[in-house]
Amino acid sequence: MINGPRRWALELGDTYVLGLVRALIGLFLFWHALVLGQDLSQHGYFGDAFHLPILPESWVLPLRWYATLLAIRVILAVMVTVGHRARYALFFSALLSLYVMLCDRIQLHHNRFALACYAFLLAFTPCDRSFKITAPEETSASSRVGPLWAQRLVQLQCCLVYLASGGAKLLDPDWRDGSVLGDRFFRYGYQADSYGVPANLIHLFQQPFTAGLLAKLAIATELFLAFALLSKRTRIFALWWGTMFHLTIQVTSKVEIFTWLTLSIYALFATPDTLARRLSFDPDNPRAVFTARFVALLDWLARFDIQPWKPDQLKRGHALVITRRDGTHATGLAAFAMCTRCLPLLFPLWAPVAFVASFTRKGETSETA
Amino acid sequence: MPDTVVLARVAFALAWFGVQAALISTAGDRPDAAFGFRMFSESSTIEAHLTRTVVHAGRTVELPVEDGTWTTREPTGRGHNCSWHDRVKERILATFDRTIPASYSAAAQVTRWQAALADVALHLEPDGETRALNLTLTVHRNGHEAVVTHASAVVTP
Numbered sequence: 454m455i456n457g458p459r460r461w462a463l464e465l466g467d468t469y470v471l472g473l474v475r476a477l478i479g480l481f482l483f484w485h486a487l488v489l490g491q492d493l494s495q496h497g498y499f500g501d502a503f504h505l506p507i508l509p510e511s512w513v514l515p516l517r518w519y520a521t522l523l524a525i526r527v528i529l530a531v532m533v534t535v536g537h538r539a540r541y542a543l544f545f546s547a548l549l550s551l552y553v554m555l556c557d558r559i560q561l562h563h564n565r566f567a568l569a570c571y572a573f574l575l576a577f578t579p580c581d582r583s584f585k586i587t588a589p590e591e592t593s594a595s596s597r598v599g600p601l602w603a604q605r606l607v608q609l610q611c612c613l614v615y616l617a618s619g620g621a622k623l624l625d626p627d628w629r630d631g632s633v634l635g636d637r638f639f640r641y642g643y644q645a646d647s648y649g650v651p652a653n654l655i656h657l658f659q660q661p662f663t664a665g666l667l668a669k670l671a672i673a674t675e676l677f678l679a680f681a682l683l684s685k686r687t688r689i690f691a692l693w694w695g696t697m698f699h700l701t702i703q704v705t706s707k708v709e710i711f712t713w714l715t716l717s718i719y720a721l722f723a724t725p726d727t728l729a730r731r732l733s734f735d736p737d738n739p740r741a742v743f744t745a746r747f748v749a750l751l752d753w754l755a756r757f758d759i760q761p762w763k764p765d766q767l768k769r770g771h772a773l774v775i776t777r778r779d780g781t782h783a784t785g786l787a788a789f790a791m792c793t794r795c796l797p798l799l800f801p802l803w804a805p806v807a808f809v810a811s812f813t814r815k816g817e818t819s820e821t822a
Numbered sequence: 823m824p825d826t827v828v829l830a831r832v833a834f835a836l837a838w839f840g841v842q843a844a845l846i847s848t849a850g851d852r853p854d855a856a857f858g859f860r861m862f863s864e865s866s867t868i869e870a871h872l873t874r875t876v877v878h879a880g881r882t883v884e885l886p887v888e889d890g891t892w893t894t895r896e897p898t899g900r901g902h903n904c905s906w907h908d909r910v911k912e913r914i915l916a917t918f919d920r921t922i923p924a925s926y927s928a929a930a931q932v933t934r935w936q937a938a939l940a941d942v943a944l945h946l947e948p949d950g951e952t953r954a955l956n957l958t959l960t961v962h963r964n965g966h967e968a969v970v971t972h973a974s975a976v977v978t979p
Contacts (some may be wrong), residue, residue: 462828496911503910503941505934507856559912559934561856574838602831606838613839617846617859625863627964636865636965706862 464601466725467594469755471604472536472583475543475575477717479534481568481710482546486526489553489560493523504557513556522549533572536585540576547573564711570610571718577603594727604721611718612679619675628672631665638664645705674698682722689794692719693804700801720754720797728758730795734773736761741772748792756795786810854930866928866963869921870935872906875954875974884956890918894949902949909942921962928961928969935959936973943975952977 492499498516506513514522526549532542550569554561579599622628638658645655657663674694681691696716703712734745749759762774775788783791790810793803849858872887885892890906910916914925915938924931939957946952959971 458832459828462831499911502908503912503915503938505937558854558856559915561854563859563861566857567859570842577834602835606835609839610842613842613846614859617849618861621849621855621858621860621863627864627966632964632966633862633865639965640865640867708861711861 461605462602464605465598466601466604467727468579468597468599468601468604468725469583469727470720470723470725471575471578471580471599472585472597473753474717474720475539475578475580476534476536476584477713478543478568478572478575479530479532479539481714481717482533482550482572483527483530484710485550485565485568486523486530490523490527493520499557499560505559507555507558508552522553525549535587536581536583537587539581539585540578543572543580544576547576562709564709564714567614567711568714571607571714574603574607574610578607601725604725607718607721608682611715611721612682614715615675615679615682619672619679622668622672623676628668631661631663631668634668634671635659635661635664641705688722690804692722693800695719696801716797723754723756727755729778730757730791731776732757732759732773733762733776734759735771738772744773748796751796751798753797754795786813853933854926864924864927864964866924866931866961867921868924868928868931868935868962869960870918871958871960872918873956873958874952875956876951877953878951882953887918887955890916894951896950902947904946904949904952906938906942909945910938912938921960924961924963928963932959932961932971939973939975943977946977948977 496502498519500513500519501516504513526546529542529546529549533539533546547569550565550572554566554569578601582597582599622633625633627633638655642655642659646652658667678691678695678698681687682695684691696719699712699715702708732745732748734741736742745759745761748757752759757775771784773784773788775783775791777783777791786806787810790803790807793799793806845857846859849855849860852858855863872890873884874887874892875882875884877883887906890910892904894902894904896902906918907916912934914922914931915934935957939955943955946955954974954976956972956974959973961969961971963969
């Protein structure tokens with residue numbers, strides 16, 4: 454057996470973040486089931502009206518059975534979220550979601566198909582070993598260690614989405630020359646204007662040259678993300694760039710849950726361990742205590758082992774000190790940069806803060822733990 | 823761990839991404855590029871105009887339909903309301919005489935509109951005067967010149 458595939462197939466790691474992502478996927482599945490339920494109550498059953506099935510028409514369920522299917526999807530989504538038989542629930546959620554899309558391709562949206570793909574692949578991960586509301590006692594650190602091969606497939610699926618999207622744009626002359634983006638800017642410029650975007654800026658974006666430049670940037674971004682997310686050296690920047698890319702799309706377009714789905718999947722690119730960095734704080738300093746609690750509140754990926762410390766020679770004068778994976782210490786601006794890197798809510802700030810921090814050695818200490 | 827486990831996982835991965843690669847590489851063959859992850863593939867618009875062909879006093883004439891709804895007169899003289907919306911619930915396939923975004927590409931929307939036209943004509947109750955439904959689609963693909971498509975569906979008597 455070739456070494457690479459064997460290493461991938463047998464890799465083990467902490468599945469804490471997998472549990473978090475599973476719970477989020479459960480919420481998205483729940484949302485999707487509710488949207489379908491709302492459609493059913495407002496517009497009636499699609500099967501009784503015009504629809505475009507990919508499956509044979511006889512495979513489309515009658516209304517009563519469809520309503521039952523939706524109820525099952527809601528229950529499965531709740532099971533995924535709380536962690537009760539979550540892997541089975543993910544598997545059947547994905548299949549039922551795909552089935553409905555195959556019954557009516559009008560309901561087929563990229564983000565919903567992506568959700569079904571992620572749910573299906575997650576069903577093969579040990580994502581039920583953390584964030585288990587029904588049995589929290591079963592989520593100790595040792596019991597969370599599990600195989601990561603399917604998590605790597607989820608990562609690859611995310612990259613494949615970028616490759617497909619970026620590749621199609623690259624092959625489309627209208628996308629390459631900026632016609633697609635330019636037309637969007639032209640037609641929706643009035644919306645930006647109503648949000649208070651300066652008219653000069655809107656006008657600039659509507660220029661063919663600017664639209665062409667931004668189109669090339671968008672294509673390059675998607676293709677860059679497809680590969681850079683897989684490399685350890687480029688991953689952190691790719692995650693930040695991708696986050697900003699998706700937040701921009703979220704603000705400017707209607708994409709249902711796609712932004713939040715992709716950002717949730719981004720969490721799976723975090724190193725599969727927990728508490729690998731230490732945040733020590735001065736328990737006598739109210740600001741330090743507040744900061745430590747703030748970090749604990751936002752540390753959704755369990756990156757920090759947060760502990761009070763007894764002042765010593767190094768830490769004297771500091772409210773808090775972060776000890777990195779490699780044992781080096783960071784305080785002040787460098788510590789803040791570490792927090793923006795590790796806390797999802799602050800992550801959009803990471804690149805600018807890290808950039809500023811790179812110009813100073815302030816906050817860096819040469820001593821190692 | 824036995825090699826069979828490794829082989830099974832490798833086979834699963836190859837099968838999964840083989841299917842994905844096939845779906846993505848053939849997405850261009852489907853008007854809506856279904857399963858192809860082609861986000862924001864176009865910036866196109868579409869405007870639909872509906873008319874119906876009727877026979878009146880032995881003459882065949884084409885009457886405009888406003889907002890997908892029309893009234894016919896039954897042989898008994900009673901008015902009968904017909905509506906496109908009775909069959910087509912999807913909002914963007916039931917908006918007439920107004921330019922709207924052609925989500926998922928112009929080709930996808932043209933195909934869907936034509937399928938909806940055939941579906942409505944098939945399910946329309948015979949009213950004694952409507953012979954056909956006609957759809958004119960004006961499509962601007964990525965800001966280019968308009969392309970006009972006509973489609974008709976015969977109403978089964």
